[in-house]
Amino acid sequence: MAEYLVTGGCGFVGSHLAEALIAGGDRVVVLDNLSSGKRENLPPGARLVEGDVADPEAVAQAIRGCAGVYHLAGAASVAWCNENWHAGHLTNQTGTVILLETAARAGRLPVVYISSAAIYGDAGEGRVDEGRAARPLTAYGADKYGSELHGRIAWSVHGVPTVGLRPFNIYGPRQDPASAYSGVISIFHDRLARGLPVTIFGDGQQTRDFVFVEDVIRFLLAAMERAPGLAGQVFNVCTGRPTTLLDLVGTLARLHGRTPEILHAAPRLGDIRHSLGDPARAEAALGVSAGMRLDEGLSRLRDGR
Ligand code: UD2
Incomplete structure (x- = not known):
């Protein structure tokens, strides 16, 4: 100890x-x-x-x-x-x-x-x-x-x-979804739970590990x-294991039993395309x-x- x-x-x-x-x-x-x-x-x-x-x-x-x-x-x-x-x-x-x-x-x-x-x-x-x-x-x-x-x-x-x-x-429990700077999973999870649309920066084909x-x-x-x-x-x-943002939304949608509206916005400055x-x-x-x-x-x- x-x-x-x-x-x-x-x-x-x-x-x-x-x-x-x-x-x-x-x-x-x-x-x-x-x-x-x-x-x-x-x-x-x-x-x-x-x-x-x-x-x-x-x-x-x-x-x-x-x-x-x-x-x-x-x-x-x-x-x-x-x-x-x-x-x-x-x-x-x-x-x-x-x-x-x-x-x-x-x-x-x-x-x-x-x-x-x-x-x-x-x-x-x-x-x-x-x-x-x-x-x-x-x-x-x-x-x-x-x-x-x-x-x-x-x-x-x-x-x-x-x-x-x-x-x-x-990602995981206790990751704060409250700000636009939060991790993408906490934000998407929170928005799906509340029946709100999610915003994808870029085409959604970027991948994360x-x-x-x-x-x-x-x-x-x-x-x-x-x-x-x-x-x-x-x-x-x-x-x-890589996951595209669109696949992430699909998996969350299945788990929540609802498909969110997806809004698209311009990619973020300095955003990495692939990270594995x-x-x-x-x-x-x-x-x-x-x-x-x-x-x-x-x-x-x-x-x-
Ligand atoms: C994450 C970590 C960072 C660092 C990095 C390692 C967080 C907040 N950031 O940065 O600390 O270790 O990984 O490479 O955990 N996105 C959307 N919609 C949203 C929010 C995000 O499309 O509402 C996109 C975003 O543009 C990016 C991806 O989701 O393409 C992941 O973004 P992030 O902010 O969760 O994490 P990242 O990879 O910038």
Whole structure:
């Protein structure tokens, strides 16, 4: 039993992780500025330090007594980061550097951090593996790639064992559908449930590799457990199965028993056409895989579990 810091622990993925750690007998400190995370997402037993990852004092206070750090705080929307370039950079990259420096000073604590598949940019229709050159197309992707470079430096220069994860498109219960910047599944699911039309940006033939949040948690836990042997490395978190947006709408329609009206709008600036990951290297190194089928995951979402 140990204590872990989870940054962004009031958010979608962070709150699932905090819950899993507590269920496994660990203690959890959450650092969250509640900008998109919600206090009610904090699982019972977790301690909240309300503060920003870009504030060194808040990070230093939160990390005290911890055995390791899961760094999940960040602005998750590619579109929001396009429109809020500097603010996104402060959170997504400066926040990571502050966190890594604090972990170094606190005794070289292991850090598992969330990067993103967005670092690959538009890699075409095939599966991308970790050997593919990073070519981010957006500020969001650039900041996540910058965070990876600092993650490697944390290890090579400062001896902080870091493991980076590059999730593809995460979905599941508690992903907030409330803003236009939310993940597409949370938005479409919410609109179908309310009998409203859905808007597809572009022709709907773009593909994504949708990965269920519980699978992502298993990658995070395994990365911490194996951090000493994997330090400085980064891994995809994906299923290796592509889904077009139109197929996604079709599956949701079947599950909800209603076909929504589909509105089309212009593609989003910097939107990637195809995003599909190769899970092989992560599966071998971490000993876990993202097994949840999309229709199963979507029905879990529909049933709120
Ligand atoms: C997701 C993640 C991002 C990053 C990236 C990895 C979210 C919010 N973003 O970015 O954090 O890790 O994956 O590559 O989880 N769309 C519509 N209608 C809508 C909303 C979205 O057509 O109402 C389209 C959108 O234009 C895009 C696709 O759905 O083609 C997915 O969009 P997204 O915002 O869910 O996620 P993405 O891939 O930009």
